[in-house]
Amino acid sequence: MPHSPPQQLTHTLQSLTPTEMLATIDFLQQELQKSAHQIQQDVAIHHQLQKVEDALRVSEEKFRAIFDSTFQFIGLLDVxxxxxxxxxxxxxxxxxxxxxxxxxxxxxxxxxxHSPALQTQLQQGIQRAAAGELVRFEAQHILADGTPVYVDFSLKPIIDQDGKVVLLIPEGRDITDRRAMEIALRETLRSLEFQKLALDEAAIVAVTDCSGVITEVNDQFCQISQYSRAEVIGQTHQLINSGYHSEEFFTQLWETIAAGQVWKGEIKNRAKDGSFYWVDTTIVPFLDEDGQPFQYLAIRFDITAHKIAQDTIHEQAALLDVATDAILLRDLDQKVEFWSHGAEKIYGWSATERSPKMRRIYFMQTKP
Known part of the structure; x- marks a missing residue:
């Protein structure tokens, strides 16, 4: 059942003339329309606010998901x-x-x-970051299981539109593996440095690029070749080529090392003054990630005295070999090391027939 209008309103309307009544009704309709419009606006604002709240919630959920899923240690601090x-x-x-x-x-x-020293360093870092400075240092932390980890730590200031620092973002990246690799690398480099020192003392060393151009030599190389570093760097080993070896010899050498294999052999070189020297040589190719040589390390040992001694022995052996007398050479174990042609003629045994392990030779014995 519809409500009756209030008595005061009824009395007021009855006192109005028809014209005034129409004007009043028109006014009331306008006010009702305004109220309805305001209600619609309020409802729209409410919907908008709800959408904003929903968007904020989704945004916060996304932020939290990203914030919590990162492998880095991240936080948020006030100033x-x-x-x-x-x-x-x-x-x-x-x-x-x-x-x-x-x-x-x-x-x-x-x-x-766990570390008062780190606590003090952090407090000082917070003060600097609050003043607008980006702070970064390395710290060691202890995990829940007692494992120590190395962390690359930073404090980043967040500045508002007025240039005022309002927040600080602490961030840490676990660099334990990198730190271990750096330590291992330093130890390896130290070991290599010691090996290089030892090698430089004992051997003749040269490094070339993949084309054979010399990029580095040690003092031993300069001493035996009689060339200074300035004269050698940028040249090839043609500078000390003696002309003793054939072109095929060096072709085989280059084919070996260009294939990534180590070459070993004896080479006769010529020094700056024209004298010759022999070196027992090992050439090691350094390979890139594709397995291709990018430089070569040549390690040599001076064997000139040994080669001269060999030549002397060969010359003496040749002289002994043409002698008509029976000449035998035995080592300390009485093993026959040399059996001349004269011995072959006298005893009737050739050098290949006699046993190299013979303990004694009966000089008067003849072959039946």
Whole structure:
């Protein structure tokens, strides 16, 4: 049942003339329309606010998903260093819940309490970051299982449109593996340096590029070749070629090392003054990631005295071999090392027939 209009309103309407009544009704209709329009606006604003709230919620969920899924340790601090947020990676690393660190001064949180020195360094870093400076240093932290990790840590200031620092973002990247590799690399380089020193003392060393152009030599190379480094660098080994070896000899050498294989052999070289010297040579190719040589390391040992001694022995052996007398050479174990043609004629045994392990030779014995 419809409500009756209030008595006061009824009395007021009855006192109006028809013209006034029409004007009043028109006014009331306009007010009703305004109210309806305002209600529509309020409803629209409410819907918009709801959409904004939904968007903010989705955005926060996305942020939290990204924030918590990153492998880096990330947080959020106020300008005084109090923790406002910490991601799951950072929390899980030390085995704590978010509620245990929110509102705590960062340097008093579990990540830093194992080292008073780091706590002091962090406090100083927070002061610098709050002044607008990007702070970065390396820190060691202890995980929940007691494992130490090395972290590349930074503090980044967030500045508002007025140029004021309003927040600080702490971030840490686990560099334990990289640190271990750096330590191993330093140890390897140190070991190689010692090996290089030892090699430089004992051997003649030269390094060339893939075309054979000399890029590095040691003092031993300069000493035996009589060339200075300035005279050698940028040249090829043609500079010390003696002309003793054939073209085929060097072709085979280059084919071997160009295929990535080590070459070993004896080479006769010529020094700056024209004298000759022999070197026992090993050439090692250095290969790139595609297995192609990009430089060569030549390690040589001076065997000139040995080669001269060999030549002398051969000359003496030739002289002994033409003698008509029976000449035998035995080592300390009485093993026959040399059996001349004269011995063959006298005893009737050729050098291949007699046993190299014979303990004694009966000089008067003849072959039946």
């Amino acid at each position: 005084h260093g109090v923790i406002l947020e910490a991601n799951k990676t950072a929390l899980d690393a030390v085995g704590v819940e978010r509620s245990q660190v929110i509102g705590v001064p960062f340097w008093e949180a579990i990540w830093w309490t």
